[in-house]
Amino acid sequence: MWRRILCSKSFNKASHTACESLSLMCRRLCTEYVDPSSINSLMSCRLIPLDKNPEIEQPSQKGVRPIGIGEVLRRIMGKAVTTFLKTDIINSVGPLQLSAGQEGGCEAAVHAMEEIFSNEDCHGVMLVDATNAFNSLNRK
Secondary structure, rough: OHHHHHHHHHHHHHHHHHHHHHHHHHHHHHOOOOOOOHHHHHHEEEEEEEEEEOOOHHHHHHHHHEEEEOOOHHHHHHHHHHOOOHHHHOOOHHHHHOOOOOOOHHHHHHHHHHHHHOOOOOOOOOOOOOOOOOOOOOOO
């Protein structure tokens, strides 16, 4: 729906005005301080609960993983900003970010892990990322 509104010629001036307003808001969010309370609606997301262990009967081992789906306009703005800053992002994260700037980067990571696991000398792979293991990051 948003693609049709923003890109269609059938909306004439309204489509152009919507694009201009969206780009102005995006530019402002990227270059100025914006009070977080004024953009609560933009930053909100729909939460979908996923069962972590559907096959386990014990309630103590069950859990819910919340998956957040952001607002469409926020996602459009995020895509536009990352497209514009792609080279700078890749240069700044370097090797710290897996598959940054590679087409099909996730698939390359999956194939690399398959190759590691297929090696007879491999008994397992351990990845430790305890940065926010105990909800220690300040999200404000």
